[in-house]
Amino acid sequence: MVKNLSLGTGRRKTAVARVYLREGSGAVSVNGKSVDDYFNNPSFVYVVRQPLAVTDSEGKFDIVINVKGGGPSGQAGACRHGLARALVEYDAGNLTSLRANGFLTRDPRMVERKKYGQRGARRRFQFSKR
Template structure:
């Protein structure tokens, strides 16, 4: 009996990446709670309205803010990269739910993976491009 109730609980998943952050997102039908790494989303994102707005953006665009609980496992990078990775993961999960969502999310730019990552440091330089001070004599 108990295993049957777990099977009826449908989850939709999506993976988002940004810089060096990775977010594995699961959408479960529910009331709109955001849980990140076992903590409430507001507390994990340090109550920043900007990070919360970024994370919820795909759901707000489709008007599904209170339809799904969001469970996220994220690692790597900082809060900005993680918030953007969560947004991409949610958008991809929403495409799994209903393929018709894809055109709306794509036109808003939520399905585009931002390819910018930190450039590696080169030998002889202080950072990726910063050179030591040149001395003529």
């Protein structure tokens, strides 16, 4: 049986990530795939691994992430948020460095809802005086 050392829930936009820290050699898997295969953009892979680099935890843990909702950018941000929370739960000494880098702050920006009588959230229909 696999024992989780800690877990964290990360959110960004409409994406939600559940992050599990396990003893291991540093493998990061997202939805059953390696992080490089799941996020084929290297910048998203970098975003996911940022909390590990800040806390010098690369190679210490196996990380299992389940993420759903949103697009690749929101999912990468949610993974980073969840991983930071899991690292703090595992060792409270990580709190200051992760907070200083802004990884524990939930990014509140969401898509604004469409309003009735308009074409979009803020875009109006074309005005015609005559």
